[in-house]
Amino acid sequence: MARSQTLDEIVKNNLNLEQINEFNRIYYGREDHCEIKFKPASVIASEKFEVELAAYSFHAAKEEVRKPRLVKLGLVQHSIVLPTNEPLISQRKAIFNKVENIINIAASEGVQILCLQETWSMPFFLCTGEKDKWSEFAESAENGPSTKFITNLSKKYSMVIISPILEIDNNNIWWNTAVVIDNGKYLGKHRKNHLPSVGSFSETAYYAPGNLGHPVFETQYGKIAVNICFGRHHALNWLMFALNGAEIVFNPSATISEFGESFWGIEARNAAIANGFFTCSINRVGIEEFIKTLDNKKITRSYYGSSYITAPNGCRTPGLSRVKDGLLIGEIDLNLCRQIRDHWGFPMTSRLEMYSKELNEKQ
Structure with missing residues (x-):
């Protein structure tokens, strides 16, 4: 069996239609994925640029008083373009293109909030153990080249874009940061709270753990937050975004196949259920080679890519390819967040005061 196959491809190749429907009901939470068709021009563009396209919808119950709060989300996974020994400016420009x-495809399909993968504008050199060689990839969150590039596209399309970058601040301290731009306006940033020191991913040698807490950004389309990569392993990280009012939490990542792929599809899905919000998991794709x-x-x-979206009721989309660049679109109704919280009553039964007391006693 080819390592490039997704779980969906394995299932489709080995089950009949009745079995597939039952698998979807149990595993994905619904028999019908509620696929959305793309415009012919988008399909042509995706073939030209070799980008996998997938789109699905999540419906909420119709209400008498409240109107639907429909939002289109876009998740982008992609590989780097040039070898890592090419000039830095050339590498970045190729990724920008x-x-x-x-x-552009996402905008033509009406995407309103789009998230890119962790440190999207550079190779993920953090596995090399070298820092000085790559220091020029670090940039200002407010006016660095990635922010300027994304700001122009955000303004052009009246889109909210989350741009995870390697930040360097005025004190020359590095941070793993997600910048949020809304219709060309800088809304703010979140810095990665939890840093791995596992195997070759010793990120503590590069930058500091986040110092901005758990910000939630009130955009023109909804309240969003960003839980960067390793933060998804920490349940309280998700919880704090929920307590601060998030309706959608994005998890931009850079994760290799031997580093937790077996629970990639579980953690963000669990978080969506436990906290009553949508989760959007984005993982970079492709092979990156470095010479120390x-x-x-x-x-x-x-x-391994495999980006996906989960609704607060636990239903999730199939994942994007493990090997191809991709755009995943989700048309969601934010009313579903409140409806599911009301149905399950998790906020009412959470007993936060009890946990707070016990956690303080453990300090």
Whole structure:
């Protein structure tokens, strides 16, 4: 069996239609994925730029007083373009060109909030153990090249765009940061709260753990938050975004196949159920190779994509490809957040005061 296959491809190739429907009911939470068709021009563009397209809808119950709060989300996963030994400016420009093509497709399909993958505008060199060699990829969150590039597209399409970057501040401290731009306006940023030190991913050697808490950004389309990569392993991280009012939480990531792929599809889905919001999991894709300066050792990292969206009722989309660039669109109704919270009563039964007391006693 090819390692490039997704779970959906394995299922479709080995089950009949009746079995597939039953699998979908149990695993995905509904028999029908509620697929949305793309415009012919988008399909042509996706073939030209070799981008996988997928789109699904999530419906809420019709209400007498409240109107539907429909929002179109876009998740982008992509590989780097040039070898990592090419000039930095060339590498970044090539990625900019690729991402702009994908965002153009998203805009033509009416996407209103779009999230890119973790440190999208550079190779994920953090596995090399080297810092100085790559320092020029670090940039200002407020006016760096990635922010300027995304700001123009956000303004052009009246779109909210989440742009995860490697930030350097005025004190030359590095941060793993997600910048939020709404219709060309800088709304703010979130810095990654939890940093891994597992295997070759020793991110504590590069930047500091986040110091901005759990901000929720009130955009023109809804209240959003960003839980960057490793933060998804921490249940309280998700909880705090919920307590601060998030309706959609994005999880931009850069995760390799041997680093937790078996629970990639579980954690954000659990968080959506427990907290009554939509979760959007974005993982980079492709193979990245690095040659270390000191010993000429080659380091290769393979990312498995598989981006997906989960609704607060636990229903989720199929994942994007494990090997291809992709755009996943979700048409959601934010009324579903409140409806599910009312149905399950998790906020009412959460007993936060009890946990707060016990956690303080453990300090």
